[in-house]
Amino acid sequence: xxxxxxxxxxxxxxxxxxxxxxxxxxxxxxxxxxxxxxxxxxxxxxxxxxxxxxxxxxxxxxxxxxxxxxxxxxxxxxxxxxxxxxxxxxxxxxxxxxxxxxxxxxxxxxxxxxxxxxxxxxxxxxxxxxxxxxxxxxxxxxxxxxxxxxxxxxxxxxxxxxxxxxxxxxxxxxxxxxxxxxxxxxxxxxxxxxxxxxxxxxxxxxxxxxxxxxxxxxxxxxxxxxxxxxxxxxxxxxxxxxxxxxxxxxxxxxxxxxxxxxxxxxxxxxxxxxxxxxxxxxxxxxxxxxxxxx
Amino acid sequence: xxxxxxxxxxxxxxxxxxxxxxxxxxxxxxxxxxxxxxxxxxxxxxxxxxxxxxxxxxxxxxxxxxxxxxxxxxxxxxxxxxxxxxxxxxxxxxxxxxxxxxxxxxxxxxxxxxxxxxxxxxxxxxxxxxxxxxxxxxxxxxxxxxxxxxxxxxxxxxxxxxxxxxxxxxxxxxxxxxxxxxxxxxxxxxxxxxxxxxxxxxxxxxxxxxxxxxxxxxxxxxxxxxxxxxxxxxxxxxxxxxxxxxxxxxxxxxxxxxxxxxxxxxxxxxxxxxxxxxxxxx
Numbered sequence: 001x002x003x004x005x006x007x008x009x010x011x012x013x014x015x016x017x018x019x020x021x022x023x024x025x026x027x028x029x030x031x032x033x034x035x036x037x038x039x040x041x042x043x044x045x046x047x048x049x050x051x052x053x054x055x056x057x058x059x060x061x062x063x064x065x066x067x068x069x070x071x072x073x074x075x076x077x078x079x080x081x082x083x084x085x086x087x088x089x090x091x092x093x094x095x096x097x098x099x100x101x102x103x104x105x106x107x108x109x110x111x112x113x114x115x116x117x118x119x120x121x122x123x124x125x126x127x128x129x130x131x132x133x134x135x136x137x138x139x140x141x142x143x144x145x146x147x148x149x150x151x152x153x154x155x156x157x158x159x160x161x162x163x164x165x166x167x168x169x170x171x172x173x174x175x176x177x178x179x180x181x182x183x184x185x186x187x188x189x190x191x192x193x194x195x196x197x198x199x200x201x202x203x204x205x206x207x208x209x210x211x212x213x214x215x216x217x218x219x220x221x222x223x224x225x226x227x228x229x230x231x232x233x234x235x236x237x238x239x240x241x242x243x244x245x246x247x248x249x250x251x252x253x254x255x256x257x258x259x260x261x262x263x264x265x266x267x268x269x270x271x272x273x274x275x276x277x278x279x280x281x282x283x284x285x286x287x288x289x290x291x292x293x294x
Numbered sequence: 295x296x297x298x299x300x301x302x303x304x305x306x307x308x309x310x311x312x313x314x315x316x317x318x319x320x321x322x323x324x325x326x327x328x329x330x331x332x333x334x335x336x337x338x339x340x341x342x343x344x345x346x347x348x349x350x351x352x353x354x355x356x357x358x359x360x361x362x363x364x365x366x367x368x369x370x371x372x373x374x375x376x377x378x379x380x381x382x383x384x385x386x387x388x389x390x391x392x393x394x395x396x397x398x399x400x401x402x403x404x405x406x407x408x409x410x411x412x413x414x415x416x417x418x419x420x421x422x423x424x425x426x427x428x429x430x431x432x433x434x435x436x437x438x439x440x441x442x443x444x445x446x447x448x449x450x451x452x453x454x455x456x457x458x459x460x461x462x463x464x465x466x467x468x469x470x471x472x473x474x475x476x477x478x479x480x481x482x483x484x485x486x487x488x489x490x491x492x493x494x495x496x497x498x499x500x501x502x503x504x505x506x507x508x509x510x511x512x513x514x515x516x517x518x519x520x521x522x523x524x525x526x527x528x529x530x531x532x533x534x535x536x537x538x539x540x541x542x543x544x545x546x547x548x549x550x551x552x553x554x555x556x557x558x559x560x561x562x563x564x565x566x567x568x569x570x571x572x573x574x575x576x
Contacts, residue, residue: 007398007400013391014390014391016391017387017388020387020450025421028424029416032424099309105313109316110562111555112316114558116526116550116551116554119547119551123323126544127319131335137339231510231511254419257423258515263423267423271420277415284415285411
C-alpha cells in the first residue's frame with residue numbers, strides 16, 4: 001500500500017515532464033484536431049479559420065492522390081521493413097558463428113545506423129546520379145547495363161531505389177536486435193535436436209525462430225512505425241517525384257500545409273496518418289507489455 | 295569433416311560480402327570527397343582520383359562569407375547549440391520523472407508511461423502545424439529557441455523511458471535507506487541514484503544528442519537562414535543546389551557524419567543493449 005504522501009511526491013517529481021509534454025505535444029495535438037475541422041490557411045490561420053466540420057476528411061478520403069500517397073507509404077514500409085527483417089536475420093545468423101574478424105564486422109554494422117539520415121540519402125543520390133553516378137558506371141563496366149539509366153528519374157524504379165537506400169541504412173538495426181536474441185538461445189537445444197536428426201532447416205524453424213520471435217517482433221513493429229513516418233530520405237532523394245511516384249503521406253501533408261498553405265486540410269491528412277500510426281503503436285505497446293519490458 | 299569445411303567457407307564468403315556491402319558506399323563517398331569536381335564528371339568514371347586532394351574539406355572548414363563554408367559552419371554551430379540545449383532540458387525533466395516511474399509506481403502512472411512512449415512514436419506531422427503557427431505568432435521562427443522546444447517533444451519521452459529502465463536495475467535498498475534516515479527524494483536522487491547511474495546518464499545524453507543531430511523535418515520547416523538552419527538542413531540545401539559540386543557535397547556529408555559515427559562507436563555496448571531491450575529507435 002502506497003501512502004498518500006508518496007503519491008503526492010510521485011506526481012510532484014513527474015510535474016516538469018508532464019508540463020513540458022503537454023506543452024510541446026499534448027496541446028499541439030489537440031490543436032491539430034481543431035485545425036482539421038476548419039478551413040485554416042497558413043497565413044494568419046487563427047483569424048480566417050471557418051468551421052467546416054468533417055469536410056476535410058471527406059475530401060481527403062475521396063482524393064485519389066492521397067490514397068496513392070497512402071499506397072506509396074504502405075509499399076515503402078512493407079517492402080523496406082520486410083527486406084530489412086530477412087537480411088537482418090541472415091546477418092545475425094552469420095555473426096552468431098565463430099570466425100576471425102567477427103568483432104570488427106559487428107562494429108561495422110554501427111556505421112550505417114550512425115550515419116545521419118540526410119547524409120545517407122545524399123550519398124545514395126550521388127551513387128544513383130544519372131550522368132556521373134557510380135552505380136551506372138559499375139553496372140556498365142561489368143556489362144550488366146547497356147546505357148546509363150536515370151534510376152531516380154524513372155517512376156517505375158524511383159521508389160524501389162529509395163527503398164534500397166533505406167534498407168542499407170536500417171538492416172543493421174534488425175541484425176543487432178536479432179543477434180542479441182540469438183545469443184540467449186541455449187546451445188544444448190541444438191545439440192539435442194541434431195542428435196534427434198533435425199537438419200539445418202528444421203532447427204531454424206523449430207528452435208531458432210521461435211526463440212528470437214519476441215525481440216524480432218518488437219523490431220518489426222518499431223521499424224514499421226518509423227518507416228510509416230518516412231520523410232527525410234524522400235525529401236533529399238526525390239522530393240516526391242518523378243510524377244509523384246515517391247510521394248508518401250508525410251510528404252503529402254508537408255506539401256498541402258507548407259507549399260499550398262492549406263493548414264485545415266493538411267491537418268486532416270495528418271490525423272489520418274496519426275490514426276494509422278496509432279494502430280501500429282498500439283501493436284507495439286501490446287508487444288512490450290506482453291514481454292514485460294516497461 | 296567435409297560438411298564443416300564447407301560451412302566455414304560459406305561463413306567467410308558471407309562475412310566478406312557483408313563487409314563489402316557496408317563499406318563500399320561509404321568508401322565511395324570518401325573517395326568522391328577527395329576528388330576534384332572535374333574528375334567526378336569525367337566519363338568513363340575512374341574509381342580513384344589522379345590527384346587526391348583535401349581541397350573540398352579546406353573550402354568547407356575555412357570560413358568565408360557567401361560560400362558553402364558559411365552555411366556549413368553555421369549549420370554545425372546551430373546543431374551543436376540546439377542539440378545540447380534540448381538534451382539538457384530533456385534530461386533535467388526526465389531524471390525526476392524516471393525516478394518517480396521507477397520507485398513510486400502506481401496504476402495511473404504506469405498508464406502515463408505508456409502514453410509517454412506512444413507520444414515518442416507519434417509521427418511529427420501530428421503536431422507540426424500548430425507548432426508552426428504558435429512559433430510564428432510568437433516571432434520565434436528561425437531561432438534556436440523554437441527548435442530546442444520542439445526537439446523536447448522527441449528527446450524528453452525518449453530519455454525518460456531510457457532512464458526509467460536503467461533506474462529499475464538499481465537495487466531500491468540503496469535509495470530507501472537515506473529516505474528512512476530522513477532525506478527527501480530529491481536528495482536521494484542527487485546523492486544516491488545519479489552517482490550510480492552515471493554511465494546510463496552518459497548514454498542517455500549521447501543518444502539524445504544523436505537523435506537531435508539527425509533531426510531534419512522540424513529543422514527544415516522552422517528555419518530559413520544561417521541564423522538557425524541545422525546541419526542536416528544545410529546538407530540538404532547543398533545537395534539540392536544548382537551548382538552541383540559532387541566532391542564538395544560528399545566532403546560535407548563525411549564531416550557531418552563524423553560526430554555521430556564517433557559517438558556511436560564509443561557507446562557501442564550501450565547502443566546494442568538498448569536495441570536489444572527495444573527502447574532505441576533506428
